[in-house]
Amino acid sequence: AKLTEREAYLDQQHHDLTEAMGILEGAIGKIDKSTRSMFRDTFEAVNRSFSELFPSIFGGGKACLELTESDFLTTGVQVIAQPPGKRNSTIHMLSGGEKALTAIATVFAFFELNPAPFCLLDEVDAPLDDANVTRFCTLLDELTKITKTKFIIITHHALTMSRMHRLFGVTMAEQGVSQLVSVDLQKAEELVA
Numbered sequence: 001a002k003l004t005e006r007e008a009y010l011d012q013q014h015h016d017l018t019e020a021m022g023i024l025e026g027a028i029g030k031i032d033k034s035t036r037s038m039f040r041d042t043f044e045a046v047n048r049s050f051s052e053l054f055p056s057i058f059g060g061g062k063a064c065l066e067l068t069e070s071d072f073l074t075t076g077v078q079v080i081a082q083p084p085g086k087r088n089s090t091i092h093m094l095s096g097g098e099k100a101l102t103a104i105a106t107v108f109a110f111f112e113l114n115p116a117p118f119c120l121l122d123e124v125d126a127p128l129d130d131a132n133v134t135r136f137c138t139l140l141d142e143l144t145k146i147t148k149t150k151f152i153i154i155t156h157h158a159l160t161m162s163r164m165h166r167l168f169g170v171t172m173a174e175q176g177v178s179q180l181v182s183v184d185l186q187k188a189e190e191l192v193a
Contacts, residue, residue: 036072042113043067043077050109057101057135060084065106079106096127104136108143115147122154130159137163 047065054063061083068076079091081102091102104124111119125133137160140151153160161167167183 032073039072043072045113046106046109049112050105053105053108053112053139054081054102057105057132057139058083058098059135061086063102063105097129097132100124100127101132101136104139108139111143111147111149115149117148118150118152120152120154123156125153125155125157125160128157133157133159136160 043065051062051064055061061081063079063081066078066080068078079102081091081094081098083094083098091099094102125136128136140153141163143149144151153164155161162185165185167181167185169181170178171181172178
């Protein structure tokens with residue numbers, strides 16, 4: 001009688017566990033399906049934006065994002081970029097400036113999808129020549145209007161500084177004494193005029 005009672009108890013436990021496993025597997029399946037769908041939609045939107053931004057930054061060429069596997073839950077993403085006049089190549093085959101501009105296009109493609117109120121960019125223009133800095137600054141101007149994002153740029157590049165609305169810096173007028181400097185370029189231009 002005790003063994004029969006024990007068997008009935010264990011059978012009930014086994015049934016409960018099997019039922020719970022079924023519920024969990026169903027929930028995992030729903031989450032996986034939802035995750036795949038969300039990833040696919042996000043990937044397609046970012047890829048579309050990236051494919052549009054890249055030629056505008058480079059003045060031509062083409063680029064896209066490719067999945068390394070067919071399963072959205074385990075795939076990686078590969079950046080394929082072809083600046084004007086170059087063959088299709090992975091980002092590893094590009095120059096430092098081309099890599100920087102490609103990375104900027106990728107980051108801004110995400111920003112177009114889900115803009116943030118602020119974006120901090122630290123020395124992203126360092127590997128760029130003057131022509132590419134001009135393209136970068138023009139893109140910043142466009143994105144500021146479209147996304148309403150405020151960009152905070154840390155730079156040493158004079159051309160980038162000249163295109164900003166406000167500058168903050170630290171100077172050392174005397175040896176060992178740092179001083180904060182702030183310039184509103186729009187007001188300065190008004191004063192000069």
